[in-house]
Amino acid sequence: MSPIRAYRIHNDERGYRAAIESLSSNELTAGDTRIAVDFSSVNYKDALAGTGRGKILRQYPLNGGIDCAGHIIESATPQFKPGDTVLVTGSGLSETVDGGYSSQVRIDHHQVIRIPEAWGPREAMILGTAGFTAGLALLRMQENRQHPDMGPIAITGATGGVGMLAIALFHRAGYRVHAVSGKQEHAELLRQIGAEVVLTRESVLTDKSMDKARFGGALDNVGGQTLAALLAQTAPYGNVASCGLVSGQDLAATVMPFIIRGVSLLGIASAGTERDLRERVWQLLARYFDAEYLRSLPVRETGLEGLPEVFSQMLSGRSFGRVVVRICGKD
Template sequence: MSPIHAYRIHNDDRGYSAGIETLSSADLTSGDTRIAVDFSSVNYKDALAGTGQGKILRQFPLNGGIDCAGRIIESADPRFKPGDAVLVTGSGLSETVDGGYSTEVRIDHRHVIRLPKGWGPREAMILGTAGFTAGLALLRMQENRQHPDLGPIAVTGATGGVGMLATALFHRAGYRVHAVSGKPEHAGLLRQLGAEAVLTRESVITDKPMDKARFGGALDNVGGQTLASLLAQTVPYGNVASCGLVSGQDLPATVMPFIIRGVSLLGIASAGTERSIRERVWQLLARHFDAESLVALPVRETALQGLPEVFAQMLSGRSFGRVVVRIDGDAC
């Protein structure tokens, strides 16, 4: 059996450390499905885990990477045959089980999703957890009667992975998008992705419990006062989806938007989503993105060796677009 090459994270008597290691099959956490990994991706959560700046891993050591896409080696699920193209996002990867920064992943078959037709593993990882989160937000909002006629959707953190993909996705789904960003140098690209307008962070902040209704709904990656301000400026029966807390976990809001305008606050918890919902989200994403449109997004590629630099850029706010990770055992 071939050796397994992985970006492995430790926290022991010598402190927090991470790097590429050669493992045996016996070193991996258990799972009834084995996947030969071709690509993974880099999310903010991966950067926190890989540097120790966030408490992401619940046990050590573990391989990093909350996403993976590749081919089935073997599975207890009869629906999967060796060679089938599949993906996994979240589902305990790099949290309770070894993650996708590895030439092989073992995972319970309940978390494995067949790749949408026409996509390769690289295209799937351009979306990854970030795209899945944006798709889950769109699904939940539409289930709660969000409609383009309600008005534009504000997307905060629009230059981050979730925000960028949400800007493109909501536009493709027929919504007007107002992208909110603190990086004006990327305004042109956000418009190319489908943003009707690009707003500054400050322009959406209000200290009023309810203000003029200007957004049909919102996808918020920021939290704190930004989330409270979006709630205060959403039209009657619009939805605000919350999926991040870049500026903090507090919510300095009142119940006024809920009881006067009927605004709904929807929580987006992508990591533990059950399989039936996962399949619906990936079907939704496949309806709006084909392989050609995915590769046209702002994407760069790295190998396992380049992860520390990517993590540093992401945590310092210097990254833009998506980073996919080519998992090439021969290069390790």
């Protein structure tokens, strides 16, 4: 059997480091299902884990990559058979078990989702955790009575993976989208994806605990002062979905938007989502995104060798859109 090629992260007496290594199958963390990985993706969390800039891994060493898509090699459950195309996002990958930057993954079958028929593994990873996060936000907001008639949806961090995919998703779901970005050079591309308006970061900030209601709701990737400002400017009974903290984890806000306008703050925690909800989110994403559309989005591709540079670009704010990682996949 060929050795497993993986981007492996260590933290020991030699320090924090990551590199491509060859492993045997018995070196992988345990799981009742084995997947041959075709593609993975790069998320902000992956960049933090791969560089040690964030405390993501809970044990060492582990293979990086919180996403993977490929096909079943073997499974202890009749639910899956060899050759089935599947994906895994979050679910402990690159936290407690070996992740998707590897030619094989072993994981419990409860974490494995069939790839919708309209897509292949590459299309699934164009979405990955970023798309899943956007889909989970839309689903939770709609369950809490968010409706297009309430006003535009503000989406911050618009040029990142979650932001870009959220713009496309909310637009295709019938919402007006106001993208918020510090990279105005990408404004035209954001409009092509579905943004009605592209706002600067500064233009949405306010020092008022409640300000004029500009937005029907929001999906925030930034946190901190931006999240507080969005709460202050959301229309009655609108929802603000929080899924990131690029600018900080503190929230200096008041209860006024909650008790005067009935605004809801929804936490979007994608990694540990229950299986039934995961399946609903992927069904929602398949409803709005076909393979041709996904391939038309701003996506670039790298191999395992290119990960350090991608991480550097992402953490320095120089990245745009999505990056898929070709492991063993073919077009």
